[in-house]
Amino acid sequence: MKVLISDKINENAINLIKEAGITVDYKINLSEDEIVNIIPEYDALLVRSDTKVTNKILDAGVKGKLKLVGRAGVGTDNIDKEKARELGIVVENTPLGNTNAAAEHTLTMLLMLSKHIIHANDSMKKGEWDRSFKSSELKEKTLGLIGFGNVGRKVARVAKALEMNVLVYDPFVHEAKLNELNLTKVELKKLICESDYISVHVPLTKQTKNMINTKEFNEMKTGVRILNVARGGVINETALLNAINSGKVSAAALDVYENEPPTNTPLVKNEHVIATPHLGASTNEAQVNVAIEIAEQVVLALNNNEIKNCVNGLKKFR
Numbered sequence: 001m002k003v004l005i006s007d008k009i010n011e012n013a014i015n016l017i018k019e020a021g022i023t024v025d026y027k028i029n030l031s032e033d034e035i036v037n038i039i040p041e042y043d044a045l046l047v048r049s050d051t052k053v054t055n056k057i058l059d060a061g062v063k064g065k066l067k068l069v070g071r072a073g074v075g076t077d078n079i080d081k082e083k084a085r086e087l088g089i090v091v092e093n094t095p096l097g098n099t100n101a102a103a104e105h106t107l108t109m110l111l112m113l114s115k116h117i118i119h120a121n122d123s124m125k126k127g128e129w130d131r132s133f134k135s136s137e138l139k140e141k142t143l144g145l146i147g148f149g150n151v152g153r154k155v156a157r158v159a160k161a162l163e164m165n166v167l168v169y170d171p172f173v174h175e176a177k178l179n180e181l182n183l184t185k186v187e188l189k190k191l192i193c194e195s196d197y198i199s200v201h202v203p204l205t206k207q208t209k210n211m212i213n214t215k216e217f218n219e220m221k222t223g224v225r226i227l228n229v230a231r232g233g234v235i236n237e238t239a240l241l242n243a244i245n246s247g248k249v250s251a252a253a254l255d256v257y258e259n260e261p262p263t264n265t266p267l268v269k270n271e272h273v274i275a276t277p278h279l280g281a282s283t284n285e286a287q288v289n290v291a292i293e294i295a296e297q298v299v300l301a302l303n304n305n306e307i308k309n310c311v312n313g314l315k316k317f318r
């Protein structure tokens with residue numbers, strides 16, 4: 001059995017798979033063609049978000065032994081899941097290991113959007129002593145959460161502890177999860193119109209692409225603050241920049257972008273935007289968690305033929 005790991009991953013994953021008697025090749029920064037050339041000899045491909053697992057790679061894999069694509073992380077928008085399903089290649093993710101990291105990154109950005117930490121720090125570094133910065137408090141402000149999965153729920157718990165009002169839009173959420181925090185779900189329009197802060201926590205799919213666009217920005221409160229630590233493309237970047245320039249949006253915090261690295265540089269460089277380079281899951285703890293989780297799943301798949309956390313609807317390996 002052989003596994004190709006094509007993205008940077010914590011070494012625990014490599015060790016765990018090797019200890020199970022499986023050969024591991026760790027080759028990062030390969031081009032699509034380089035992967036196409038070697039993929040037929042592997043039973044599984046293990047990636048994070050840098051490798052784009054295209055239909056060309058999957059087609060090549062299916063001519064050989066490929067039966068599993070494992071994603072160390074939650075988002076699987078970098079993998080052509082439909083094509084994999086057609087070909088009988090199982091796609092698995094690790095739904096839990098990095099959700100705390102993503103929630104903490106969101107909460108950090110939420111606090112930074114309400115306080116002038118960055119600008120005040122820059123001013124101090126210039127040798128200034130400017131006490132004119134006026135922040136605002138999160139207490140009694142309304143936070144709209146679009147998506148109430150593991151990340152959204154953790155953000156909601158802390159936001160409630162900060163005495164924020166929390167509105168949730170999630171058509172798939174079970175009432176029990178909302179009841180745990182004494183929350184009720186609302187229509188997207190209500191959330192858009194009434195929130196002071198809006199944070200998205202949904203995957204990028206055909207349904208969520210450009211979910212927040214010019215129409216939604218127009219309906220928001222003037223001065224609203226926007227967060228995206230989920231996936232680029234859910235919020236339309238051109239519409240967001242226009243909304244910042246018009247004063248509708250007073251600030252935004254972004255960790256993810258339509259293209260990564262981002263091509264919309266006027267947005268990233270805008271003084272009202274706090275930007276980080278897709279670091280939501282980049283804590284030491286989360287990287288160990290997802291590496292171990294996906295490595296265990298690969299071993300289960302290759303040694304025991306067991307499927308865990310499949311995201312493309314397959315029940316057995318080809």
Ligand code: MLT
Pocket residue numbers: 048049072073074075076098230280281
């Ligand atoms: C995820 O989807 O797990 C995070 O965005 C982190 C990543 O892309 O590696």
